[in-house]
Amino acid sequence: MSLTLYALDGCPWCEKVHDALEENDLEYETEWTEPLHSERNEVKRVSGQRGVPVLVDDDHGVTMNESANILEYIDRTLA
Template identity: 35%
Template sequence: MEEKDLVLFRLEGCPYCKRAEDALKKKGIKYRKIEVMPEKSKREILKKVSGQDSVPVLVEVIGAKNQDDDIIEWLEKK
């Protein structure tokens, strides 16, 4: 999987984001990171790609994974 295929929307200091990142790194999967704003009102891009405004969100070219548990479950299938 190419790095350009996955994008992780994250917030600095978010423990759920760190958990998702750790799982990606453990699997050796490359990804791009996009830092989101702390204010939920400024997270319009997340709403467009995932239908929610919370992080983490992992976006694959073919779809999005919401929440750390969903990201880890998807990784376990890889």
């Protein structure tokens, strides 16, 4: 499985996604982003926007943002 989470250190929404991935024993990589939105070029490249968290699931061809959407995806698709 190839999961990448784009996250910001100290972001509570990112932590919720981290926790869900850990609780479901899913292997993933974390790409830590810059604090300033204007410097999150990698996030924009992969998701079209600069907000975090962003989860990229290469196996399913899915890229999504918004923690609530990601948590639902983890529960319905990956857990």
